[in-house]
Amino acid sequence: MIKPEFLFSGFYFTSLNTKNNMIIEITLQELNTAQFIAGKVREIRAVVGEGMAINALSGGVDSSAVTMLGHQALGKQLRTLFIQNGLMREGEAEQVVALFREFDINVEVIDARKEFFNALRGVTDPEEKREAITQTFYKEVFGKIVRESGAKYLLQGTILTDVDETVAGIKRQHNVFEQLGIDPQKAFGYKIIEPLIQLRKDGVRTVGKALGLPPELFDRIPFPGPALSARVIGEVTPERIETVRKATVVVERLLENTGAFQYLAILHEDRVTGMRDGKRDFGQQIEVRCWDSKDARTAKPTNIPFEILEKLAEEIISEVPGIVSVTYNITTKPPSTIEAV
Amino acid sequence: MIKPEFLFSGFYFTSLNTKNNMIIEITLQELNTAQFIAGKVREIRAVVGEGMAINALSGGVDSSAVTMLGHQALGKQLRTLFIQNGLMREGEAEQVVALFREFDINVEVIDARKEFFNALRGVTDPEEKREAITQTFYKEVFGKIVRESGAKYLLQGTILTDVDETVAGIKRQHNVFEQLGIDPQKAFGYKIIEPLIQLRKDGVRTVGKALGLPPELFDRIPFPGPALSARVIGEVTPERIETVRKATVVVERLLENTGAFQYLAILHEDRVTGMRDGKRDFGQQIEVRCWDSKDARTAKPTNIPFEILEKLAEEIISEVPGIVSVTYNITTKPPSTIEAV
Numbered sequence: 001m002i003k004p005e006f007l008f009s010g011f012y013f014t015s016l017n018t019k020n021n022m023i024i025e026i027t028l029q030e031l032n033t034a035q036f037i038a039g040k041v042r043e044i045r046a047v048v049g050e051g052m053a054i055n056a057l058s059g060g061v062d063s064s065a066v067t068m069l070g071h072q073a074l075g076k077q078l079r080t081l082f083i084q085n086g087l088m089r090e091g092e093a094e095q096v097v098a099l100f101r102e103f104d105i106n107v108e109v110i111d112a113r114k115e116f117f118n119a120l121r122g123v124t125d126p127e128e129k130r131e132a133i134t135q136t137f138y139k140e141v142f143g144k145i146v147r148e149s150g151a152k153y154l155l156q157g158t159i160l161t162d163v164d165e166t167v168a169g170i171k172r173q174h175n176v177f178e179q180l181g182i183d184p185q186k187a188f189g190y191k192i193i194e195p196l197i198q199l200r201k202d203g204v205r206t207v208g209k210a211l212g213l214p215p216e217l218f219d220r221i222p223f224p225g226p227a228l229s230a231r232v233i234g235e236v237t238p239e240r241i242e243t244v245r246k247a248t249v250v251v252e253r254l255l256e257n258t259g260a261f262q263y264l265a266i267l268h269e270d271r272v273t274g275m276r277d278g279k280r281d282f283g284q285q286i287e288v289r290c291w292d293s294k295d296a297r298t299a300k301p302t303n304i305p306f307e308i309l310e311k312l313a314e315e316i317i318s319e320v321p322g323i324v325s326v327t328y329n330i331t332t333k334p335p336s337t338i339e340a341v
Numbered sequence: 342m343i344k345p346e347f348l349f350s351g352f353y354f355t356s357l358n359t360k361n362n363m364i365i366e367i368t369l370q371e372l373n374t375a376q377f378i379a380g381k382v383r384e385i386r387a388v389v390g391e392g393m394a395i396n397a398l399s400g401g402v403d404s405s406a407v408t409m410l411g412h413q414a415l416g417k418q419l420r421t422l423f424i425q426n427g428l429m430r431e432g433e434a435e436q437v438v439a440l441f442r443e444f445d446i447n448v449e450v451i452d453a454r455k456e457f458f459n460a461l462r463g464v465t466d467p468e469e470k471r472e473a474i475t476q477t478f479y480k481e482v483f484g485k486i487v488r489e490s491g492a493k494y495l496l497q498g499t500i501l502t503d504v505d506e507t508v509a510g511i512k513r514q515h516n517v518f519e520q521l522g523i524d525p526q527k528a529f530g531y532k533i534i535e536p537l538i539q540l541r542k543d544g545v546r547t548v549g550k551a552l553g554l555p556p557e558l559f560d561r562i563p564f565p566g567p568a569l570s571a572r573v574i575g576e577v578t579p580e581r582i583e584t585v586r587k588a589t590v591v592v593e594r595l596l597e598n599t600g601a602f603q604y605l606a607i608l609h610e611d612r613v614t615g616m617r618d619g620k621r622d623f624g625q626q627i628e629v630r631c632w633d634s635k636d637a638r639t640a641k642p643t644n645i646p647f648e649i650l651e652k653l654a655e656e657i658i659s660e661v662p663g664i665v666s667v668t669y670n671i672t673t674k675p676p677s678t679i680e681a682v
Contacts, residue, residue, distance in 0.1 A: 126614060126623075233611045270574045270611045273467065273682060275675040282467075283676070287668055301651070306644040313642075313671040324676040327628055327668035330654040334616040335624070335665045341614060 025160055026198040033210045037069065040195040044073035044155075047193055053153035054079045056142055057107060059088075059096040061208050061218045062157030062196060068211040069195050070155045071105050079149060080105060083141055085133070086113030087227035087241060090249050099217065112141040113238075120229065120236040124269075126341040129236060133226045138179035146180055154180075158194040159204055221262045222296065222338075230341045234269030243267050246320040247286045254312055260302045261293040265316070266340045274324025283324030286316050290328075291338055299333040366501055367539040374551040378410065381536040385414035385496075388534060394494035395420045397483055398448060400429075400437040402549050402558060403498030403537060409552040410536050411496045412446050420490060421446060424482055426474070427454030428568035428582055431590050444553065453482040454579075461570065461577040465610075467682040470577060474567045479520035487521055495521075499535045500545055562603045563637065563679075571682045575610030584608050587661040588627045595653050601643045602634040606657070607681045615665025624665030627657050631669075632679055640674040 026036070044053075055070055057063045057080050070078045080100070084093050097107045119132040119140075146154065154176075177183075182190055196204055208218035224230040231244045247265035255263040266287040274283040293299035313326040329336065367377070385394075396411055398404045398421050411419045421441070425434050438448045460473040460481075487495065497517075518524075523531060537545055549558070565571040572585045588606035596604040607628040615624040634640035654667040670677065 233613070268609070268611050270609050272574070273678045273680070275678055280678075281676070288671075301654075303647040309671045310642070310673075313673070317672065317676055324672070325670065325681075326672045327670050329666065329668050330629075330650045331658065331665070331667045332651075332654070335622070335658055337614045337616055337621075339614070340666070 028202045041073040048153050052151040054151040055155035065208040066157040082109045085116040087229045143180035154192045230339050232267045250315045260290045263290040272325045284322045285325040287327045369543045382414040389494050393492040395492035396496035406549040407498040423450045426457040428570045484521035495533045573608045591656045601631045604631040613666045625663045626666040628668045
């Protein structure tokens with residue numbers, strides 16, 4: 001039974017997924033992967049029918065699993081976009097496109113670097129940065145494409161943890177359309193399809209694996225929504241993103257075998273005194289964080305061998321222009337957080 | 342023989358110390374400590390005669406050795422001042438006063454905190470900070486007292502390395518009087534006495550030990566001239582100095598047994614996201630540096646056991662209000678420098 005307020009908001013669940021308006025969780029133990037995938041493919045087909053659907057792929061495990069499910073269900077009826085916001089890691093767009101090409105899935109890369117950097121110019125407050133990215137993504141870039149595409153169905157990789165983290169479940173869905181610049185009053189025909197909403201991260205990984213996604217994708221370390229802009233303290237500019245991107249290459253290469261939960265490089269805004277060619281040089285600092293954690297709720301800095309720390313500093317100094325100082329974070333979470341911004 | 346240009350500039354050497362206007366170095370190997378001390382005491386007495394002399398004591402080994410020599414030579418004819426600039430480490434003024442009281446030497450503590458913090462207000466550039474401190478020390482605080490004291494002799498702890506680091510030796514001496522607000526043209530009677538100028542640090546330590554200075558003083562780790570203001574990135578305020586002072590207490594307590602060349606805490610200006618009582622809190626970061634080095638010209642970060650790093654972070658977080666994140670510097674010098682500012 002579909003409640004009228006769900007239809008009105010464009011929110012779509014089959015009655016299988018909900019009970020008294022509550023989402024029914026499927027735990028990893030309960031998950032029958034083959035049955036889950038077959039069921040979701042049927043549901044998506046039933047909802048979309050002969051229409052057109054669209055989704056945005058970030059390269060994370062959630063949106064990648066949705067892309068696989070959606071294309072199994074809809075084939076060419078699904079347009080998949082990768083929004084190049086200029087804030088991604090080195091080679092990330094190319095890797096995502098190449099990966100899905102192996103499944104005969106075409107990913108359209110939308111170059112929106114100008115829009116994002118324009119929106120971020122002069123913004124230094126972390127919350128305002130996040131907001132600028134969200135607004136640019138929904139209103140200016142993705143929203144525009146959705147409105148112009150004629151697609152009435154939006155596939156999203158929302159998982160149960162995302163719902164937990166939102167104060168009001170229904171309100172969130174209204175917001176998606178408002179953020180896309182679509183008036184909910186007139187938007188009767190728009191529908192959001194969220195095939196992963198009953199799962200948590202472990203379930204999504206299992207489904208992703210069964211869908212054929214390679215281990216480097218479904219096992220990859222967490223990466224924040226605002227991408228590298230969350231790794232820059234102060235203003236986000238193309239130059240500063242390029243600096244932290246280069247440092248990220250070194251950090252990911254040297255720490256991938258630590259077994260750590262997450263590792264990252266942060267570009268500071270503070271300038272510190274350094275020396276170049278015997279002269280004082282007021283340069284920049286990179287902070288490296290590497291976390292041991294089960295669920296990101298609490299975390300401890302990883303006990304990295306000192307030779308690796310020395311190597312990290314040495315390679316960042318030699319490969320990242322403008323850096324004269326590198327630090328390693330030694331605080332627990334709390335009171336620290338995983339990311340700095 | 343005293344050259345006329347030395348007299349004119351107020352610069353005083355006995356002929357024993359110079360040869361063709363060059364300062365004759367006394368290496369540690371050549372140093373006959375007892376003979377050196379006796380000779381310097383005689384020289385200072387001969388120069389000052391029945392006059393009054395004055396000196397500023399910072400608590401470092403150079404100015405401490407000069408204070409001991411000066412009082413052996415002059416007794417009550419020497420006034421010794423400790424300028425409390427508000428930038429010193431916890432309990433530093435009290436320790437210095439108590440130490441010299443054991444030798445029956447009275448150290449006058451001059452409270453100049455207001456003058457220094459006024460001069461530092463709004464200043465963020467490191468070079469401008471140093472300049473503000475130098476100007477306040479010489480012109481406003483110490484210079485005023487020297488001019489009003491009637492003392493015509495100034496004892497200074499200059500060592501040979503300081504001279505090496507100054508481009509023009511004679512010019513430097515002119516500058517001292519100019520910085521004190523004393524017109525060299527009219528200042529014929531003013532004299533600077535620098536009993537340690539033929540020595541390097543190792544020689545000063547040996548002399549200091551022979552003069553009865555306790556090991557914690559002559560063996561203490563280097564501390565910069567601008568004191569804790571060199572450990573604050575951005576504006577120096579009483580609150581920010583108090584923050585880095587508290588962190589310094591923890592760092593010095595936990596790292597004093599490492600055998601490291603130097604260790605320090607730096608307060609960053611960048612804010613990072615932290616969590617307090619389950620809420621996001623935009624807090625401050627302390628960077629810890631600990632150096633292995635012979636002569637400070639090159640240095641490597643000390644390989645500190647990970648448990649000590651964890652303890653450092655834990656104690657700084659719990660003892661220093663406002664800190665949510667602690668890092669350990671892993672860069673070599675160069676391209677880093679020992680201090681950050």
